[in-house]
Amino acid sequence: MTTATAPMIRRRGVMLVVSSPSGAGKTTLTRTLLERDHDVSLSISVTTRPARPGEIDGVHYHFITKDEFQGMITRGELLEHAHVYGHSYGTPRSAVEAALADGKDVLFDIDWQGAQQLRLAAEHDLVGIFILPPSLAELERRLRARAQDPEEVVQHRLAQVTNDVTHWAEYDYVLVNQDLETSMTALTAILIAERMKRRRNLGLAEFVEQFRRQPDLPS
Template structure:
């Protein structure tokens, strides 16, 4: 059976991990890539932060309290977790593991702390991408234009940029998001290449075995 890409070989899904300083455009890029890639789904994180206008529980995040979050950590129900800007975020384990086993890809919109944990526990399944803004002034403009945070929060996020960007070298790929459409296509190119890696196609042995007696083939 083939998938929407015409794939004949059974494969294991991958984790596409995307991180960036706040305001670099990661969320906008990820949403567009998800629209264009039917085999890719977004890992819905749990978080203790307040819900923003327009966000839906179970769609953008699973919004929970700190006590529930701590219980999930204790029960080893999270693949990774971190505290960012005073709020906790984590990735539920069961849904991701089921998707990978079924050959579906999962996108992660997480910070560098979460990316480090995923690389430590599931490095063979991870393809990581760090997104940079084209400049600090442009980053500040984007943070203020989206009008989701108070000015003191914007200044705090800008103050964290120097720390966040020091982790760029830990990622497999680095993308400067100067043009949105180009950035989207580059992320899709990364995804296409990562899907073809030998270790992500466990069905290759079985597939190639079918060619061993090719010399005796008669139409």
Template structure:
């Protein structure tokens, strides 16, 4: 019997490209895809659920995980640590389930270093400068300066697009979701992800397969 190894689907984009809405809809449509749950040392906020939003752990524990190479990627953001536990991801992949990652180019580089074979990376681009600016101007009272700062940050993030395998221009959320679903469905058919193929083929060749 042929089964498949799961894959790690990474979506990255500058903020304002629509990634969050796309991720949510993808998870609704795809049963065999679930979001990676990160560990973090930042305090839990009201409404957040341990093990659903994050695994909240203390800094000593985080350091131990990092030292034991139990994190596929990790980063420090505003004084708090965030990381992706290797164990849960490995378990999902071995069971033929796919894992979705909403991470930036730095996280993606670390994942690629640790699990290149299982990685499928997609960079989502806004359809135009005008649209990007419109999405970054989140409140009417945003000053030109604040918007310009966000544009500069987006420009920096966008410069990393050549590190990704697939590019999706998000001019329509529903269409972008379908594009990423096609990527997911196609990547599942990659020869190297299939388990049991040599035995299956031997059965076909010698007539012993049922």
């Protein structure tokens, strides 16, 4: 018995934008998705902040100077850019557009400011997901458990939550990240459904046409 192979229908890629208050689990979710789904690639942002321990230029971020960043803005080379916690971040345009045209899905781990700009630049390609923590107490616990930031930064991030969460309604989906596996199940289901949307499957008309052609009948 042979197993039928699903037909390959040409499609346009999905821009999967995931945002959250700091500490809600966004980074863990996006890293897990990348590990499990090899059809998704991470959009690598440019930033003016210095690299943290363990970060690699060109893998986690492209680390550039303020002058280089401003030059990219002037030349229109960024799909979005924002100033967050004293540093600038932006998404290079060319790599994203090439991936989408090639049917590749691109994952964005960015804040609500960047998501707003991306939606203006590419609304029909974008799917926005906002991640919420189960409670403020749990959010604070996660921030302190990371042990990456000094106390003043932790306090600043907690204070920023009040503003960040007001943007939840700007997203297509909202997930409360109680635990990793439940959230991953939901995230994966969203991506599968968005990949199957008719408007993204550019080769559907060509595929369906074969069923309209009448075969030659024996005389």
